[in-house]
Amino acid sequence: MEPTAFPNGSLTMAGNLYLPEGSAPGTRHAAVVVVHPGGGVKEQAAGLYAARLAEQGFVALAFDASFQGDSGGEPHHLEDPYARVEDVRAAVDHLQTLPFVDPERIGALGICAGGGYAVNAATTDHRIKALTTVSAVNIGTSFRRGWYGTDSDAAAVPTLKALAGQRTAEAAQGAEPAYLPYVPAEPDDSTPRDLVEAADYYLTPRAQHPNAANKFLFTKSVSRIFTFDAFHLVEDLLVQPVLIVAGSEAGSLWMSTELHGRARGPKRLLVVEGGTHMDFYDVPEYVDRAIAEAVPFFTEHLAAEPADQG
Numbered sequence: 499m500e501p502t503a504f505p506n507g508s509l510t511m512a513g514n515l516y517l518p519e520g521s522a523p524g525t526r527h528a529a530v531v532v533v534h535p536g537g538g539v540k541e542q543a544a545g546l547y548a549a550r551l552a553e554q555g556f557v558a559l560a561f562d563a564s565f566q567g568d569s570g571g572e573p574h575h576l577e578d579p580y581a582r583v584e585d586v587r588a589a590v591d592h593l594q595t596l597p598f599v600d601p602e603r604i605g606a607l608g609i610c611a612g613g614g615y616a617v618n619a620a621t622t623d624h625r626i627k628a629l630t631t632v633s634a635v636n637i638g639t640s641f642r643r644g645w646y647g648t649d650s651d652a653a654a655v656p657t658l659k660a661l662a663g664q665r666t667a668e669a670a671q672g673a674e675p676a677y678l679p680y681v682p683a684e685p686d687d688s689t690p691r692d693l694v695e696a697a698d699y700y701l702t703p704r705a706q707h708p709n710a711a712n713k714f715l716f717t718k719s720v721s722r723i724f725t726f727d728a729f730h731l732v733e734d735l736l737v738q739p740v741l742i743v744a745g746s747e748a749g750s751l752w753m754s755t756e757l758h759g760r761a762r763g764p765k766r767l768l769v770v771e772g773g774t775h776m777d778f779y780d781v782p783e784y785v786d787r788a789i790a791e792a793v794p795f796f797t798e799h800l801a802a803e804p805a806d807q808g
Contacts (some may be wrong), residue, residue, distance in 0.1 A: 499514050499515065499516050499517075499545075499549065499552075500514070500515045500517065501514060501515075502515045502559070502592070504561075504588060504589070504591070504629075504692075505588065505591075506569075506584065506585060506588035507584075507588075508563055508571040509564050509569065509571050510569070510570045511562070511564065511569045511570070511585065511588060511589070511592075512559050512561060512562050512567060512568035512569045513540060513559050513560060513561030513562070513589070513592070514540050514541075514545060514548065514559075514560050514561070515556055515557065515558075515559055516545075516548040516549050516551065516552035516557070516558040516559070516560070517552055517598075518552050518554075518555045518556065518557065519551075521598065525598065526597075526598055526599060526600040526603075526709065527555065527556060527557045527598060527599060527600065527603075528555075528558060528599075528600060528603035528604070528605070528796065528797075528800035528801075528802075529555055529557040529558065529559065529593045529599045529600070529603065529604050529605070529606045530556050530557070530558045530559070530604070530606065530607050530796060530800075531558075531559050531561075531586055531589040531590060531593065531604065531605070531606045531607070531616070531626075532544045532545075532547050532548040532549050532551070532558055532559065532560045532606075532607050532608075532612075533563070533582075533585075533586055533606065533608035533609065533612030533613070533615050533616045534560065534561075534563065534609065534612050534743055535609050535610030535611050535612050535635075536577055536610060536611035536612075536635070536637055536680055536686065536714075537577075537680030537681065537700060537710060537712060537714070538609075538610075538612075538700075538710060539562050539566065539567040539568075539707050539709045539710045540560040540561055540562050540567060540568075541707050541709070542705050542707060542710065542779070542780075543609050543610075543705075543778075543780060544560040544561075544609060544612065544781040545560045546699065546779075546780060546785065547560075547607055547609065547632070547785070547788075547789070547792075548560040550789045551607070551789070551792070551793070551796075554789075554793045554797075556796065556800075557593070557596070557598065557599050559589055559592065559593060560736055561585070561589055562709070563577075563581075563585055564576075564578075564581050564582070564584075564585050565577075565578065565742050566709075567709040567710075568709060569585075571628060573675070573715060573718065575677065575711065575713055575714050575715055576714065576715050576716040576718055576719055577580070577637075577662070577715075577719040577722075577723060578718075578719065578722045579614075579615065579618075579637055579638060579722055579723055579726035579728070580647055580722060580726065580755065582611075582612075582615045583615050583618045583619045585615075586606060586608075586615060586616055586619035586623070586626075587619055587623050590604055590606075590619075590623060590625050590626060590758060594625070596686070600609070600802065601625075602627070602803075603627065603800040603801075603802065604626060604627060604629075604800070605627055605628040605629060605630070605796050605799065606619065606620060606626045606629050606630070607629075607630040607631075607632065607660055607792060608629075608630075608631055608632070608634070609631075609632045609633060609778070609779065610632075610633050610634070610635045610750075610775070611635045611637040612633060613631030613633065613634030613635060614631075614634055614635055614636045614637055614728030614753075615637075615728065615776070616629055616631065616646070617629065617631065617634070617728050617729060617732065617736065617740075617757065618728045620736060620738055620740075621638035621731055621735035621736045622735065623728070624737070624738065624791055626738060627669050627739055627799060627800055628738055628740075628741075628795065628799035628800055629736075629739070629740045629755065630740070630741040630742075630743065630772050630788075630791075630792045630795060630796070630798055631740070631741070631742050631743065631744075631745045631754065632744075632776045632778050632788050633743070633745065633748060633750060633754075633775045633776075633779075633785050634742060634744065634753050634754045634756075634757060635750050636728040636729055636752070636753050636756070637723055637726060637728065638723055638724060638725065638726035638727050638728065638729065639727060639728075639729075639753070640750070640753065641654065641720070642654040642724055643725055643767075643808070645690045645692065645693065645749050645750065646690070646749050646752070647752045647753070654724050657720065657724075658720075658721070658724065661716065661717055661720050661721060661790060664676050664717050665717045665740075668673065668717060675715055675716070676715075676716040676717065677678050677713040677714060677715060677716060678713065678714055678716050678719075678720070679712050679713055680696075680700070680712050680713070680714060681696040681697045681699075681700050681710055681712060682694075682697055683697065683701065683712065685697050688787070689760070690749050691747075691749065691774065692748060692749045692750060692775035693776055693777055695774060695775070695776035695777075696775075696776055697769055698776075699776055699779055699780070700712055704780070705779070705780060710774070722752070725797075728756055729756065729760060732757065732760050732761050732762075733760050733761070734762075736761050736762075736763055737762075737763045738763060738764075738799075739763060739764035739765065739799050740757070740764070740765045740766075741760055741765075741766050741768070741792060741795045742754045742757055742758050742764065742765065742767045742768065743768045743770065743778065743787075743788045743791060743792070744767075744768075744769055744770070744773070744775075744778075745769070745770050745772065745773020745774050745775060745777055745784065746770065746772060746773060747770050747772060747773060747774045748773065748774050748775035749775060750775045751769065754767060754769075755767065766795075768791055770784060770787050770788075773787075
């Protein structure tokens with residue numbers, strides 16, 4: 499693994515580049531951009547998947563989202579879906595500049611909200627030749643309709659009214675910026691199982707990291723999140739092959755099945771029996787299964803073109 503930095507407009511992005519061992523000089527590899535979950539950083543699940551892909555011969559790039567982790571952007575702790583999609587495109591830009599990457603053989607793998615961001619990026623950036631989602635979340639739809647997707651979009655209105663009041667307090671009354679947690683710091687009996695497990699992942703030594711502060715700016719993030727649809731126009735614009743991996747016990751499964759139902763290009767939905775949303779972050783049995791499917795998928799769809807025999 500090598501630290502790397504790359505431009506994203508006026509910002510500098512921080513990443514970790516995972517390289518295959520024993521590559522012959524002059525070899526150009528297929529590469530995969532690995533997109534971390536909302537609230538995550540490159541050192542957590544994204545880094546784990548990137549390392550596993552590198553073991554199988556891919557160059558893999560895990561990076562911190564703009565306004566988060568070690569990447570640039572102020573105010574920090576901003577969760578801006580539109581910026582995060584542009585982050586993916588900037589990561590592809592960076593990979594295409596590297597002499598050991600084949601610029602025509604780049605894919606993306608996204609975890610949780612990173613899966614949704616990777617989908618959205620792929621619809622308009624066809625340099626991404628193949629796409630894998632793991633425990634995919636469409637963050638805008640999830641925020642509006644709830645973790646299980648059972649609410650209407652109109653359920654977001656009370657939160658938007660609260661946001662308006664907080665924005666007025668900050669702008670006109672000098673109130674301190676308000677933050678929301680990505681995962682509940684103190685889950686209770688009403689907390690969905692996946693989010694209880696998320697708290698265990700992010701807030702305990704299991705995967706806790708100082709750059710993953712479990713907070714995002716309320717007024718500046720939520721208005722962007724609520725209008726975002728990661729799957730917008732997938733029926734018409736997502737023509738690349740997509741592998742969708744999710745657990746049968748994940749409360750977020752409905753978003754993976756929705757993506758599979760709406761995508762019209764080459765697609766496969768793998769529902770792993772017994773898996774929860776968070777199992778695919780670091781539980782070996784489930785990470786192994788996701789990697790076991792992703793490696794042949796990327797190998798097939800990021801294959802080198804046969805040499806011209808003239």
